[in-house]
Amino acid sequence: MAELVEERCPYLFSARPVFISDEQTERMASVVRAVESVVALPAYRDRVLGEALPIARHDPGGAKGVFFGYDFHVRDNEVGLIEINTNAGGAMLNAVMAKAHHACCIDTAQAATTAISSRALEKGIVDMFYAEWRLSGRDRPLQTIAIVDAAPEEQYLYPEFLLFKQLFERHGLRAVIADPAELQLRDGVLWHHDTAIDLVYNRLTDFMLELPASAALRAAYLEHAVVLTPHPQAHALYADKRNLALLCDAKLLDALGVAPSTRDVLLANIQHTEVVDVAHADRLWSERRRLFFKPTDGYGGRAAYRGDKITKRVWNEILAGSYVAQAIMVPGDRVIGSR
Incomplete structure (x- = not known):
């Protein structure tokens, strides 16, 4: 795995640490909370989904979407949100990096703290997928997950797909890595070869499932034959970059009924x-x-x-x-x- 990361992603990790202050961390967290509160407003959802493709208005069945990424630039004491992504990569690679910090920790106490945080991160990742399953109202145990991307073995973050597969399998789930064209919808069940798929961890950049290769996945999503996370509605509500223009427009925020304190956080911290x-x-x-x-x-x-x-x-x-x-x-x- 180390050799594969070195081959595919030689510049993925910085050679030096970058430090974030507690104040900057809290400011970023306040922006995330502010965005979440605006997205929850019916007026915002009506406006954004009204301009989106029909599939974005399809009820995803309860799933919220895994691994949202809020991308900030940090300079001195300032933070600036530049982008929101709904299929952000890197979580499992960060979990592995946390384990690697054992080798450079200064003392035993720090090493113990690092080990605990690494295990907690991995557990939190698995729990997030189980939560998506429960939120979708499924009344039986989650058994199979497909990690789906176009030509996955050629992707820059293919090493992470392998790490996810190993993580899911360590927690008793069957996991496959698949191209969307390898999926088939038969009798209300999404299949990857001879494996029935319960949940798809969606890493596609075909955000609205428009390409021919995504046809089976699109049909399964529209028929609620599979839990898809993240899904087209999440992308429309968060990741369409036109949303950032709305989120930093004071007049539009006021018209949507956004609380003044929330509006001020957004205006101060979104580029x-x-x-x-x-x-x-x-x-x-x-x-x-x-x-x-x-x-x-x-x-x-x-x-x-x-x-x-x-x-x-x-x-x-x-x-x-x-x-x-x-x-x-x-x-x-x-x-x-x-x-």
Whole structure:
């Protein structure tokens, strides 16, 4: 596994630790709580889901979605939310990294604390999947999980898929790693070859299950034949980047009935974001050096551009596409000194 991580993900872990203060941690937690409270508002859900594809309005059956990722940039005492993801990777790799810290802990007490936190993290991960199963109203034990992504063995985080499989199996679950095209829906049951699948841990970037390879998974989701987590509704409510523009618009937040204290937390800690509109093209072009442009349904930095790097050709592509413009917050530096 170590060799596979080194081969696939040589820059996954920093060579030096980065420290986050208690104050910064609490500020980030307050932003997460604020976002969650807004997403729970009927007015917000009606507005966002009303503009989404029909599958996003499908009732997911109770599942909330596993592994949301709130991406913050941190600089000095500031934090800035730049993105929300609903199929964030890295949790199991962080669990393994926590175990590795045994080798560099200063004393026995720290080593013991690290061991406890690592076990707690892994238990929390498994408990989260069991919770999704219970929230979906299933009245029998969870038995099988499929970890699904396109061509999984070719994915950058394939080592993590293997770690998840091992984790689930250590807790008595049968687990498979599958391409969505390998799934079949037969007689109201989703199958991977000869294995009936209870729950799909969804790592696809086909967020709305639109591709032909996702057809069986899409049908199983719409028929409630499988628990899918995360699901299209979660992506529409949280991860569509247009939502960040809404969450940092004071007038819209007031119109949705957001409490003033919640509104103030969002405005102070979300990097200002707006939907790119041709009507504002001249202003955005003139301000481009302080902006970052992202496709509304993008992921992993694909087709995203720093404003100071874009050409007129790329700018025309941005205007013709579906993009948001976000104020750049350069993350802080960690300076390693020498004596």
